[in-house]
Structure formats: C-alpha cells, structure tokens
Amino acid sequence: MLQLEIPKVTVTQAVAAVTRRMRLQPHAERILARTADMEMAESLYIAAGHNGELHALGSEIPEAAEDSEYLLYAYEKGLVAGKxxxxxxxxxMQGTPHERCPLCGRxxxxxxxxxxxxxxxPLLAIIPANxxxxxxxxxxxxxxxxxxxxSELLLHPYFDRLGTSRWLQARIHEExxxxxxxxxxxxxxxxxxxxxxxxRHFTYFGLxxxxxxxxxxxxxxxxxRHAGLLERAGAGELRLHLEEAAEGHWSVSGNTWEGALYAALARSDWYVNGGMNEM
Known part of the structure; x- marks a missing residue:
C-alpha cells in the first residue's frame, strides 16, 4: 500500500496520442468526438477521488452509449498497443517507485x-488518473x-494519503x-x-x-547472519543493525513489510538475545 502522485499526463494528451496514427475508421473519429466528455469525466473523477467519493461518480459522468466499443478500443489498441x-x-507505469505494486507494496x-x-x-478507459x-x-x-x-471503496494510491506514521506494524511470535x-x-x-x-484494503488483498x-x-x-553479529558484537549491536535496516526501508519506501519486520525484530528482546538460534 504505497502512495503515488497523480500522473501529470492528461486525458487530452492521451486522446491525441492514441488517435494520431489510428487508421481504422470510424474509431479515431468517434474517440475524438468524445474528447470533451472525457475531459469532463477526468475533472469529476479527480475531484471525487480527493473527496473519497468515487463510488458516487456514476450518476455524474456522461454515458458512453454506442461509443463504448470505440472508447475501449482506445485503451486496448491505442494506449496499450499503439506506439x-x-x-x-x-x-x-514509471510513477511507482522501484516498480513496486502500490496496491500490495510487494x-x-x-x-x-x-x-x-x-x-x-468506458469514458474512464484512458483517463490517466484512473x-x-x-x-x-x-x-x-x-x-x-x-x-x-x-463501504466498498479500496484505497486509491493517487488520492488516499496515509500519512508519515508507521501504520504498518508487525509482532514477532517467539517460537x-x-x-x-x-x-x-x-x-x-x-x-x-x-x-x-x-x-478493508489490507484484508481484501490478503496482505x-x-x-x-x-x-x-x-x-x-x-x-x-544475525547470529554471527550477535556473537561478534553483542545484542546491542544486533539491535542497532536491525533498527538501521528498518530505517533504511522506511526512508526509501515508507511503510513496507520489510521495514515493519526489522522494526519488530529490533523490539524483540528474545530475538536479539539469541532467539534466531532456536529457529
């Protein structure tokens, strides 16, 4: 679960790109004819996303009607397959750090x-914010x-701000x-x-x-490796090593499962005093 910035590219630019060399007709013509509707849908979508109201968007954006197949074509053949x-x-795709999936973070x-x-x-098919x-x-x-x-909304990486606190935590079962x-x-x-x-998001994806x-x-x-560090330098140095590992993950990627794991290990007196030798 990672936070991303909304793509800077707009649906206006996306429409221009997917239709630029689209020779199949009437596809390009029908897609271009819905540009204004897609621009309106984009504005409504971004506003609804910031307000946590994407579930209520359906009644606000224009109907795609008979243009649905052309709008879907714009995504499949224009955005995915077109140069x-x-x-x-x-x-x-490059908007996510280290190529990690923001929905699971793993x-x-x-x-x-x-x-x-x-x-x-269909009007949202090539809207970058979607x-x-x-x-x-x-x-x-x-x-x-x-x-x-x-109640059915999952987290949206572009709009839901999770803050800077360490909200993903782990505890070590000492066994x-x-x-x-x-x-x-x-x-x-x-x-x-x-x-x-x-x-709900955490549970839905089985994180x-x-x-x-x-x-x-x-x-x-x-x-x-941790047992070796414990033997060479003692429990204090091992704990410091684990804390620094957690800080490293935190500073680069925020709340990650690795950072939460190392922080939990550092808090475990059982582990830093030799618990790893019982595993």
Missing part, C-alpha cells in the same frame, strides 16, 4: 489497473464491478520457527471511516498473509 499511446502507458508492477472498471465506465500501476495478482484480484457505496504477524496501527490523524478502509510468508523467508535466510 504513441504506449509512451503514455509507460510514463504512468509485487512487481507489470500492468495498469483501472481503479474504476473500464467495462462499466490508471494505476499494479502487479498481475492484484490486477486479477480487483473486481470488475465498481463500488456502489463508500520455533519464529513468525511475524502483520497488522494496521491507525495513524493519529485517521478517521474511523478511513481506518476501516485501510483495514497479512502475503507479508507473513515473505517475512518467513527473510527470517530463515537472515538468522545465520
């Missing part, structure tokens, strides 16, 4: 996900059905083998409704299990 359109596609982003599905909202880099599993997990009320359990610790400025949305599985591998491969 000029693909440049915009790739620019949006997978590699390989595709663009329509936050509101293009099948229900296109978020995502990994394949998260893209597949996302439902093709648009949310109908606020053999040791395991990490992940949970959400709400930010001090989060409302109850926003906290519910964060927890607790994903992170725990990844952490198990990290614990297994790191224990020998």
């Amino acid at each position: 000029q359109g693909r440049e915009i596609y790739d620019e949006i 997978g590699i982003a390989t595709t663009l996900d329509h936050q509101l599905p293009k099948t229900e909202y 296109l978020v880099p995502a990994c394949g599993p998260c893209n597949q997990k996302k439902s093709g059905k648009a949310p109908t009320d606020a 053999s083998p040791a395991r990490a359990e992940y949970f959400i610790e709400p930010g001090s400025d989060w409302s109850v409704a926003f906290t519910d949305r964060v927890v 607790g299990r994903q992170y725990a599985v990844a952490a198990a591998g990290k614990l297994a491969t790191g224990r020998i």
Whole structure:
C-alpha cells in the first residue's frame, strides 16, 4: 500500500496520442468526438477521488452509449498497443517507485489497473488518473464491478494519503520457527471511516498473509547472519543493525513489510538475545 502522485499526463494528451496514427475508421473519429466528455469525466473523477467519493461518480459522468466499443478500443489498441499511446502507458507505469505494486507494496508492477472498471465506465478507459500501476495478482484480484457505496471503496494510491506514521506494524511470535504477524496501527490523524478502509484494503488483498510468508523467508535466510553479529558484537549491536535496516526501508519506501519486520525484530528482546538460534 504505497502512495503515488497523480500522473501529470492528461486525458487530452492521451486522446491525441492514441488517435494520431489510428487508421481504422470510424474509431479515431468517434474517440475524438468524445474528447470533451472525457475531459469532463477526468475533472469529476479527480475531484471525487480527493473527496473519497468515487463510488458516487456514476450518476455524474456522461454515458458512453454506442461509443463504448470505440472508447475501449482506445485503451486496448491505442494506449496499450499503439506506439504513441504506449509512451503514455509507460510514463504512468514509471510513477511507482522501484516498480513496486502500490496496491500490495510487494509485487512487481507489470500492468495498469483501472481503479474504476473500464467495462462499466468506458469514458474512464484512458483517463490517466484512473490508471494505476499494479502487479498481475492484484490486477486479477480487483473486481470488475465498481463500488456502489463508500463501504466498498479500496484505497486509491493517487488520492488516499496515509500519512508519515508507521501504520504498518508487525509482532514477532517467539517460537520455533519464529513468525511475524502483520497488522494496521491507525495513524493519529485517521478517521474511523478511513481506518476501516485501510483495514478493508489490507484484508481484501490478503496482505497479512502475503507479508507473513515473505517475512518467513527473510527470517530463515537472515538468522545465520544475525547470529554471527550477535556473537561478534553483542545484542546491542544486533539491535542497532536491525533498527538501521528498518530505517533504511522506511526512508526509501515508507511503510513496507520489510521495514515493519526489522522494526519488530529490533523490539524483540528474545530475538536479539539469541532467539534466531532456536529457529
């Protein structure tokens, strides 16, 4: 769950790119004819995103009607497969740090996900603010059905500000083998409704299990190195090493499962005093 900046490219630029060399007719003509409607939809979408009201957008944007197939074509053949359109596609893809999927914060982003599905909202098919880099599993997990009320909204990386607090936490279960359990610790400025949305997103994508599985591998491969550092320099140095590792992940990528894991290990007296040798 990572925060991204809204793409700087606009739907006006996207329309120009996908139709520039589109020879198939009447596709280019029909797409260009809906430019003003797409520009209106873009403005409404961004405003709704900032206000947490994307679920209520359906009644505000114009109907695609008989132009639906052409608008979907603009995405599939223009933005994804067209030369000029693909440049915009790739620019949006580059908006996520280190190619990480912002929906899970763990997978590699390989595709663009329509936050509101293009099948229900064809006018949003090539609107950059509706296109978020995502990994394949998260893209597949996302439902093709648009949310109908606020309780169904997942987090939107462009609009939902999670703040700078360490809201992703882990605790170490001091057993053999040791395991990490992940949970959400709400930010001090989060409302109850926003906290519910964060927890819903965390649960919907199964992030607790994903992170725990990844952490198990990290614990297994790191224990020998940590045991060596404990033997050579003592528990204090090992704790400092773990704290610095957590700070490193925090400073580069914010709330990541790795940072939460190292912070939890640093807090565990059991681990820094030799718990890794019991694993």
